Amino acid sequence: MGNVTSLQVAERAGVSQSAVSRVFTPGASASAKTVEKVRKAAQELGYRPNMMARAMITGKSRIIGLVVAYLDNQFYPLALERLSNALQAQGYHILVFTAANSRADVEEVMQELLDFQVDGIITASVGMTSDLTARCNAAGIPVVMFNRGQDGAGVSAVTSANVAGGETVGRYLLSCGHRNIAHISGWQGSSTGRDRQQGFVNVLTQAGITPQIIDGMYDRDTAAAATRTLMAQDAPPDAIFVGNDHMAFAVMDTLRQELGLRVPDDVAVIGYDDVPLAAWAAYDLTTMRQPVNRMVEATVATLLARLTDPTAPAKRIEIDSPLIRRGSTKGPKA
Template sequence: MMGKRVTSLDVARAAGVSQSAVSRVFSKGSSVSAGMEARVRAAAETLGYRPNVLARSLITGRSRIIGLVVAYLDNAFFADAVEKLSHALQARGYHLLIFTVGNSGAELDRVVGELMDYQVDGLIAASVNLSGELVRRCAAAGLPVVLFNRGVAGSGLSAVTSANRAGGGKVARFLMAGGHRRIAHVSGWQGSSTGRDRLEGFRDALAGEGRALHALADGLYRRDAAAEAARAMMARSDPPDAIFVGNDHMALAVMDLLRHDLGLSVPEDVSVVGYDDSAPAGWAAYDLTTVRQPVRRLVEAAVAEILALIETPQRQPQRIEIEGPLVLRGSARIPEGWTE
């Protein structure tokens, strides 16, 4: 039979202090003397006491939990981002409650409803599209929302992304400088701002030099769809000699198809460039040239923004874009003397 739960009053009696003193010891940022803290923590350790965070949240009105909705974690970029988000929030006394969800409206609606039931203090939505109705529900509930690696035009929500148009433009200029004539793009999902913005920056930079895309397909941010799109491009009578792929997750699948299914050499037959600079991009098996998304800076900006919105609900939404470099490796022809 389980014993009676140890309470803060039990700890206070054992330590010879008031119950409010015990509460201050276990509240981040509260001022207590070193001696008092030592006595309280020693008594808590002896009794096996742990503060009831949920009960405290009822008193303070803060759960110190941030909800995170993410579309998928098989992409190494998001696995890294989630880990860094968790660490950054823990350092500030917050914790993540993570839900994975597709982009279907009904599933997303259900998950956001559950997050509200958990009384989270804020919501970070990573690469999911919030509908206007969901945005209105969050606003009505007073729930601060920050979009991560995705923007929703006209939503009135804060968003933190890489400088996607600038990144797409860098890739176009790099491939043109390398002498490529038939430049194709397997884009990210065109229902997303990131997919559209990278395509727009890429296409505009080509047009600035009087060039047009040789071939275009939506890879949907899926490895299978990206590989099939590249297969169709390479089956043409005039196949591309360079392919910019909308993220590394898809680019690795395209490289596998080119080398192992079609028996082509990368970059001798086809140059391939990705976007993210996820960990596998640097593996010797791929050595992928790619645009780096500076994950740590993106995470710090997202955490700072969600906490600012929690503290100041009237704060105006921010649109934060962080530029990253083109990382040169061996999957694409490097122009002689190249500098961006």
């Protein structure tokens, strides 16, 4: 049999062609009886709706493009799963692209997404240039940045309150009695890395402490090398704040397995994100919890608002994070 049409499905199901269209249009209204008859007929005939053809007719693809820089950080597969579920609940599907954090790679991927005529774009841990922002605005495609901010107006962004989070970490380590404190930061080319460092340094500076800082680049190997450098000093730190959990695990592995040190007795370690692995007994990591569910909800709501009203102004949303106290620090556990 050749390509099956919606008209053939309608005839088999004994309904109108418009009823078939409603059944296969996310968000459209159709009775349960109609849905059952149409889907049964479609299955018998082997019918599949042509989503691209529908997009050309309606001007809406019902596809959201999602660009992520890397997936080895356990926070992002979790966030992607929840973003996908939340968008599917609204009748959308996700088209995922990965891009290195370089301008050329991001521009190439964004152009591909524009060519696919996606309805909107979410970027996760990926920066946006002013040129890319202008191109998306000109194409009428709203963009929301997830877990990354951008200076200037024009792009909506949803993050945790990273400056405040860094401040919380600084106050907590001081309250635990630490004074020789180091920071293996997140990549300083990212707003999250800069903001967490800024809040942390602000609190320690007010206490008369200047922490040693090494950019961990959000990379496990770089964080491990930074740990060796810090601990080889004549006066090594007794506490290390690490810019995310992904790096913090590498820091703890290096301290314990390679350098033979005890966590937290010799060195306290605190991370950021609270990915599921942080609660495992092998790490028991004290960390700032990024409220991923609330961040996803805010991201989807912001994107849908821009899809409904393209003239709506861009928003920058910050969501407070709690400190989750576990066994990698000397303070009381939560």
